[in-house]
Amino acid sequence: xxxxxxxSLLLLGGIVSANSIITMAKVEPAALVSFDQxxxxxxxxxxxxxxxxxxxxxxxxxxxxxxxxxKNLYVQTNTTTPLTxxxxxxxxxNGKLTHTNGIDDIRxxxxxxxxxxxxxxxxxxxxLTSSPRDGTGDSVGTFWFKQHYDTPGDQVAxxxxxxxxxILKAS
Amino acid sequence: xxxxxxxLILTFNLAFGITLIPxxxxxxxxxxxNIIFKVTxxxxxxxxxxxxxxxxxxxxxxxEERERTDKISYYPSQFVLSPKETKKVxxxxxxxxxxxxxxxxxxxxxxxxxDVSDKKEEExxxxxxxxxxxxxxxxxxxxxxxxxxKPLLSLSFQELQSVGNERAISVTITNSGxxxxxxxxxxxxxxxxxxxxxxxxxNEDMKKAEFRRVLAGKTNTFYLKHIVNLPNGKIESIRLEKx
Numbered sequence: 466x467x468x469x470x471x472x473s474l475l476l477l478g479g480i481v482s483a484n485s486i487i488t489m490a491k492v493e494p495a496a497l498v499s500f501d502q503x504x505x506x507x508x509x510x511x512x513x514x515x516x517x518x519x520x521x522x523x524x525x526x527x528x529x530x531x532x533x534x535x536k537n538l539y540v541q542t543n544t545t546t547p548l549t550x551x552x553x554x555x556x557x558x559n560g561k562l563t564h565t566n567g568i569d570d571i572r573x574x575x576x577x578x579x580x581x582x583x584x585x586x587x588x589x590x591x592x593l594t595s596s597p598r599d600g601t602g603d604s605v606g607t608f609w610f611k612q613h614y615d616t617p618g619d620q621v622a623x624x625x626x627x628x629x630x631x632i633l634k635a636s
Numbered sequence: 637x638x639x640x641x642x643x644l645i646l647t648f649n650l651a652f653g654i655t656l657i658p659x660x661x662x663x664x665x666x667x668x669x670n671i672i673f674k675v676t677x678x679x680x681x682x683x684x685x686x687x688x689x690x691x692x693x694x695x696x697x698x699x700e701e702r703e704r705t706d707k708i709s710y711y712p713s714q715f716v717l718s719p720k721e722t723k724k725v726x727x728x729x730x731x732x733x734x735x736x737x738x739x740x741x742x743x744x745x746x747x748x749x750x751d752v753s754d755k756k757e758e759e760x761x762x763x764x765x766x767x768x769x770x771x772x773x774x775x776x777x778x779x780x781x782x783x784x785x786k787p788l789l790s791l792s793f794q795e796l797q798s799v800g801n802e803r804a805i806s807v808t809i810t811n812s813g814x815x816x817x818x819x820x821x822x823x824x825x826x827x828x829x830x831x832x833x834x835x836x837x838x839n840e841d842m843k844k845a846e847f848r849r850v851l852a853g854k855t856n857t858f859y860l861k862h863i864v865n866l867p868n869g870k871i872e873s874i875r876l877e878k879x
Contacts (some may be wrong), residue, residue: 634775635659
């Protein structure tokens with residue numbers, strides 16, 4: 466039982482990877498936040514990029530990898546494919562954030578929040594320093610994507626439901 | 637054996653979150669005790685918003701400590717914003733007079749993780765949808781003080797162990813003035829004396845330094861860990877010069 470569980474973990478762990486980028490732009494009056502998202506599933510690489518015009522991106526996921534849950538099970542990415550999040554402050558044409566009302570700086574903290582099926586191992590918070598205000602971006606952390614299935618007998622092919630809490634903080 | 641096949645349809649609705657305007661506001665006159673913040677929902681979906689105001693009591697070691705306060709009243713504290721709707725939040729300073737030493741408050745507009753739309757797609761179709769959700773929280777600042785308040789900074793430092801050719805120092809800044817400030821290198825030159833000669837730290841030296849607010853009457857410590865533009869030799873002094 467244990468052996469098959471480990472095997473299953475390795476199998477699923479090896480096929481899930483993701484890469485997200487949150488992009489920050491002019492912060493006031495509206496913060497522009499977007500994702501570039503890429504999932505690798507089985508043999509297919511599915512990507513989606515932001516589109517401010519259509520405001521909608523659809524993913525066509527590979528559902529071939531079904532997985533039966535025999536007991537409470539945690540699945541996570543293998544050690545070579547962590548989920549990485551970066552924050553970018555795009556700035557204006559001169560490479561500077563556009564402020565009004567005397568804002569000294571803007572910081573973006575984020576938290577990854579639990580979902581019914583997906584949790585992240587711990588909470589990360591990161592402050593944007595002044596250095597990425599030229600638009601070069603700032604990697605804020607790498608962590609392991611982790612899913613939790615707790616209903617014995619379920620078959621799952623993978624479900625990704627993630628909530629980002631982005632905090633824009635005047636300092 | 638219960639079998640559920642989860643069909644994965646991942647949709648990403650790229651909608652900008654709520655906004656809080658203005659992000660900073662100053663009350664420095666008795667006439668201005670009543671102020672308004674505006675919260676806007678620019679998205680196509682309704683969102684639930686929670687408003688709170690907390691007093692900032694410390695930022696030591698870059699950790700902001702806050703506490704509840706009865707010196708600020710605000711209304712409303714929770715509401716649902718329809719798509720494209722803007723609501724006014726009325727904030728009032730309840731103190732009898734303006735404080736001699738600046739008081740700093742966080743005005744927080746938090747998008748709640750509650751679905752207030754009427755859509756019940758998942759229940760009706762039986763198809764589970766995976767989503768990437770963005771929830772925004774704006775943390776604005778409200779400063780309350782008498783006119784003509786000023787920060788007054790003094791500095792102490794300690795050289796830390798260097799890594800490679802990068803020197804590192806911790807800088808502790810005490811603000812004995814009457815208003816707070818973020819003492820970043822956009823506002824101040826950091827002038828360092830080595831072997832009797834003064835050098836100005838460059839942007840490159842400030843890489844990844846996180847300057848946060850130093851409240852009036854408080855202290856904060858910052859770390860400069862990537863100093864590459866100083867000659868060898870003991871750092872004799874550091875001083876701040878307003879740009």
